[in-house]
Amino acid sequence: MRLLTGLVLGGILAAGALGAASSQTRAPTTAAPAAAPATNRTTDILKLMQQAADAAAKAKAAQARADAAKAEADKRAAEAAANTGAQAAQAEADRKAAEAKAASDRQAAAAAQAEADRRAAEAKAQRAAAAGRGVDWPAAIGGVRASGGGEGLAPNLNRAAVDKTKVPILLPTDAKLMAGARIYSFGDYYTITADAPGAGISLSGTTAVVPLPAGTPLKITPMGPEGATSQRTVDGQLISFVRYGVLYTVEVRCDAPTDPRCVDDNYARGLAAKTTTVVMGAAARAAAGLGG
Helix, strand or coil, X not given: CHHHHHHHHXXXXXXXXXXXXXXXHCCCXXXXXXXXXXXXXXXXXXXXXHHHHHHHHHHHHHHHHHHHHHHHHHHHHHHHHHHHHHHHHHHHHHHHHHHHHHHHHHHHHHHHHHHHHHHHHHHHHHHHHHHHHCCCHHHHHHHHHXXXXXXXXXXXXXXXXXXXXXXXXEEECXXXXXXXXXXXXXXXXXXXXXXXXXXXXXXXXXXXXCCCCCCCCCCCCCECCCCEEEEECXXXXXXXXXXXXXXXXXXXXXXXXXXXXXXXXXXXXXXXXHEEEEECCHHHHHHCCCCC
């Protein structure tokens, strides 16, 4: 651009100078109008030069603005592409992380369910085996002898109901608790109820087995040789275990949901551990071969 402008200006100046020289050396032959002064032509030439320079400057400025705009557009396009790529990479990473977590959760749930099913099957097998064997009378007789018969432990128990019961009756070694106890017997099933301050106690024993509906999981955890289980009930705790081939339960119900005896199973388990006194009525003695 500068070279072209220089050539144009050089040509214009050369032409002006040549014209001025010719007009000075050539003698007029006839009278003619006076030629324009050389200074006017020089002024015109300078104006043209200035206009050319201004046009070149404007063109250069316009080109610079165009280059800057293009550079900015390229920069923003690159940033947008980078952001899009980063977002896509993050989205893919998030998707894979979610898939991995879901797979881990499924595995953990499957393992927990398998363990629950295994323990439920163990508890069910223990109860089925106990029902199939019936009452282990020699062991029950040994329990009666070891506990001294327990006849004086619950003086308020109805004697007729005790004699009607065909299974060994288990009582806790807590005379104060059993002082006001009541027994209800249905032959191969009995339940004893007792009251404590702010709580109710139920002790049961049976050889009857009630199967669960198909597909119903038994959400309990058998523990120890007697397959003891602990369950949270609506208002307390329930402990169950198998002894002498009989399924026994110890249930504690509290008036207040915050009662420590029912918040966890410690009290109920302790009571079950103390339920060791064995009483046998007439029906149980007859079944054991001891006479009525």
